Amino acid sequence: MTTPKIDALLEARARITPPATGYQPTREFIAAFRQLRQRRRTLLRRYWVAAAAALLILLTWPWRTQERPSAASAGRSDCTAPSERLAAAERHFGPAAGLLFVNDDLLVFERQDADRANHYLVTIEILASGGVKLARLEFATAGDDYIVLEDERINGRIFLVHSDNQNAVLELSLHLRNAGRGNIHLDEIMALEQRNATLALSDGTRLRVDFCRRES
């Protein structure tokens, strides 16, 4: 094909104007772009969290298999500071990841608002009538949070609304598969007017919640 022929073809190609109809309305197009961007962001975050979780499991495997103090002693001599293990997990995963200890197991979840700092520490304990600890949950939160948990050990949701530094309302709808200590189902709403509150449940068990503003 000669150069003049190519020039002629290019001119002919330039004259072909496809119809400018049949497109999405602009607002819908931008809304679709926003959704696409959000989906991609969520996907990337999930990949990152999954990779980090796998890494943490590998790194902490020797520690997890060693004999160590029970959940009861892992705890809350001072509820304004996170436990060592929660602080270590926060350092490792960074502030954007949601971290929850169910007894000795760490769960990583997607935080509702990853941009806000986790200023509050929450510990939830379920105690049998004799004071024996059946389960313990420990996590940090921005204060207002809606946490959805979907794991074989625990599923359900934790809904937390706080009105000022100390007052908060906690709604729990959780099902825990508690190996060896029986499954636990919680469907409770608690008003937290102090650092901690205890609620007697209908089956004789008790729910104890610590809700503290952390001291940085």
Next chain:
Amino acid sequence: MSTPENQECRFENMILEHLPVFRSLSRRILNNPVEVDDAVQSALLKAWQQRHSFRGQAQLASWVARIVINESYDRLRRQQQEQLVEFTNTDLPAAEPSREWELQRLDQAIAELPELYRQTVHIAILAGYDTTTAAAMLDCSPNTLYQRIHKAKELLHEALQNDHPEN
């Protein structure tokens, strides 16, 4: 300092203002409105993800326009690969080829040009922008643009010269 919300807002305003241009550039390549919208969405997403590599002195919309062209040609190449049998030498017409066939070969040759020359052909020749606008969109001087057009035509000639040995 630019917050993430500001960046999103600025980017969406840019889409709002320049979407007709992006579509017009893409539809000369892909023709089908649904494919055009898909290509533009995909290009915008790539631009958003790579926004940190965007050089401030170039205009954001021009940079995105070039990504739209690349994305559209990538899709066209994929389509052509699926229909490859239509363009193999065994299908070369024995007599005078039809204009449609020649234009398809031209599209294929443009799609296979290096990115820089592909963008040059598309913006400066096919889309019909004047020299100043085309040079601005390609982030180069008019003189450089002429040189690139010349080189692009040479490359097209090389790619297409064996189509009709008798010419």
